[in-house]
Amino acid sequence: MLSNNKTQVFTRSIMDEVIVSQQETKFDQPTARIISHIQPIRVLVANAKGGCGKTTMVTNLASYFATQGEPTAIVDYDPQGSSMDWLTARDPKRAKIHGIAAFKHQTPNSTRSYSLRVPPSTSRIVLDTPAGLSGHSLSDMIQASDFIVIPVIPSAIDIRAATRFIRDVLLSRAYQSNAKAIAVVANRVKKNTLIYQKLERFLNSLNIPFITSLRDTQHYVRASEEGLGLSDLPRRNDKDILEWQPMLQWIEDQIHSKQMK
Ligand SMILES: Nc1ncnc2c1ncn2[C@@H]1O[C@H](COP(=O)(O)OP(=O)(O)OP(=O)(O)O)[C@@H](O)[C@H]1O
């Protein structure tokens, strides 16, 4: 888990770097810059509860964007580095995804580190976050994103934790000053269970969209071991792809409305 101060400094630094790297010429001279109109879309996947599927969602979203031909980066703020492990396992012949192990650069002096830059052409950034995210760190991550996806697992503990986390997001300084689109996704769902019905009622009672439910399947575990997402797989499991569709549609709708502004 990151300390608030460290994450705060670091979130600002990565967003500075994203803008700086996009303005530089191909000679990479900080003094000679061009203005780029490309602003990457930044998707934040977060929930203070550990193990709810943040990294699984980050890697699958990144795989979706990359296979769509979007230059994609994952920025991993979690010291566990699970998204970076996933990238390490990924066959270089697969659709390229750039990785930034943001958790390794948590000193104030690293704010201009070249290693934090996403490639200038990057159009999609997916932010993986640590469990326990709250306070200033959470607010800074919200500020550094365009929209937020919150995975929630059907369990009493997770539902209570999600309630607190969603409240923290809505009350955060960043959200209060610039409200972002938020959606929740039920993950590791076994549909015919009482606890799933409870989660469904809870998510439907929120004032934010509950966009899809992803089933509990080893399919994600196996794909993850090989650095793959659903979108990479040639023999796609139709059931899982269908479950992802509403989330991908919601994300594409958010991207479209942001780009129309
Ligand atoms: N829909 C699913 N079906 C089955 N297993 C899943 C599913 N989603 C995630 N998992 C598995 O659950 C475990 C936790 O998922 P994941 O690492 O994505 O959660 P996390 O929120 O990133 O955890 P942490 O808070 O520790 O970073 C992993 O082993 C992952 O493969």
Ligand SMILES: [Mg+2]
């Ligand atoms: Mg994780």
